[in-house]
Amino acid sequence: MTNENNEMKTMTLVTFLKRMKKHRKLYGWVMLAVMVISAIWIYSVPRTYTAQTALAPEAEQQSATLGGLNMMASQLGLDLSNVQTTDAISPTLYPELMNDNKFVVELLKIQLHTSESPVQRSYYTYLTRERKQSWMADIKDALVAKFSKSERPQNPFKNPYMLNKDNERIVEQIRDDIKISVDRQTGVINVFATAQDPVVCKLLADSCTEHLKVFIVKYRTSKAQKDVAHYRQLMHDAQLQYERVRRKYAASADANQDVILESVRSKVEDMENDMQLKYNQYTAMSTQYEAAIAKVREQTPVFTVLQGACVPVKPSSPKRVLTILGMMLFALFALTACLVARDLLKEI
Structure with a gap:
């Protein structure tokens, strides 16, 4: 029985190879066309670079029991930080800050320069005037602009929670380019920044890390700062x-x-x-x-930089060769499926 199955598999493979050989010219033309079209498309997409920073915040004082439980839980991939802290915003929620328009819009004020020009400009200026896109995206934007009503320019810093379509698109682009993640086991905060210029993505990673540190310090010390202002006023009144x-x-x-x-x-x-x-x-x-x-x-937390942002040497995306090979492989399977289906229909 096993020999019969092996013989059938061999016959099927031989038949499959014969069919491919029979249509070898068609395969050649299709593969060539897919390769050319894929190359034209993928090489029009601007390359991007990614920089990363790693930040370790100061651990809060905890009891021996909670410390032991946290160690055991971390080995199981669990996180007990919410149990042992009274903060409304635990470190695991820091990535959610990118969903807040105000936090994202503040990043637009970051001052940076490119690898080609030392002139300082804001991140907002860089995104609106210097960021490149593929020719397909240019055609799409031109069609959308032609068939939609033109919007008046808007200052996104005036009201981050009421943006027009253009500024909303910029904010969404920032959310795609800047990512914040927290390792649940170690508590290390990672910041990833992506840009079309290697120097820009490095500066973005550093600046976003600083913005995050300022937010954490401001949040952790907000109540204590109010107490300082309260006692300062009481001291001033008592002095008078x-x-x-x-x-x-x-x-x-x-x-x-x-x-x-x-x-x-x-x-x-x-x-x-x-x-x-x-x-x-x-x-x-x-x-x-x-x-x-x-x-x-x-109450002011201390941060330790475990990994500083470096200017990347190699682009992170798109993977041009892999994309072309993937498209050709997909076309190969699709064409083969069509030919096999056509031959089966003829036999029926």
Whole structure:
């Protein structure tokens, strides 16, 4: 039985090869046409480069029990950071920041230069004036512009949550070009930036990392910063009250220096006690203010750069040779399927 099956498979393969040989000219012309068309298409697509940075935030203090559980969970591919922190935004949610228009629009202000020109320009200017696209995309944009109503220019920084179609397309392009990911086991934050210029993608990766660090620091210290502002105001008010009472006491003491009346002396002593009370209040508020500043420093996370962004040497996409080979392979299978189906229909 096994020999019969092997013989049938051999006959099928031989028949298949005979059919290919029979239509070898057709295969040759189709493969040549697919190769030429694929090359024309793929070589018109601008090449892009990708740069990466890796960032490790300072780990929060945790109990021994939670630390042990986190170690065991990380070995299983789980993440217990949400359990052991009271933050509303855990590190695993940092990639979701790219879904916020305000965060993305702020990236448009990044100043950069290209490998061909040292002149500084904003990321917004680079995307709107210098970014290239394929001729097929140019034709598509021309057709869309011809059959759609023209929109008035809009400043995207005015209201990031109310963008026109052009600016919305730019924001979506940034979301495609800049990616943020977090390793659930190690907590390492990775930032990937893609651009058509190798220097631009390196600068984008560095700048996006800095924007992310600023956001994290601002979020982690927001409550402590409010406490600093609150105690600063209280300290300022206490200082004004103390200065007012002190001047009043000094004037009264100088005016009644030679007075021996007990009522006057008692009034001066009351003013002195009030001045001391105001001074104690001012000192207490000053201490609270210094403690609030220290708390801000304590809650400010420290970041360690594990991998800095480098100017890439080789483009990341598109893979031109692989694309052409893939298209030719697909055409080979498609043509073979059509020929086999046609021969089977003839036999029926």
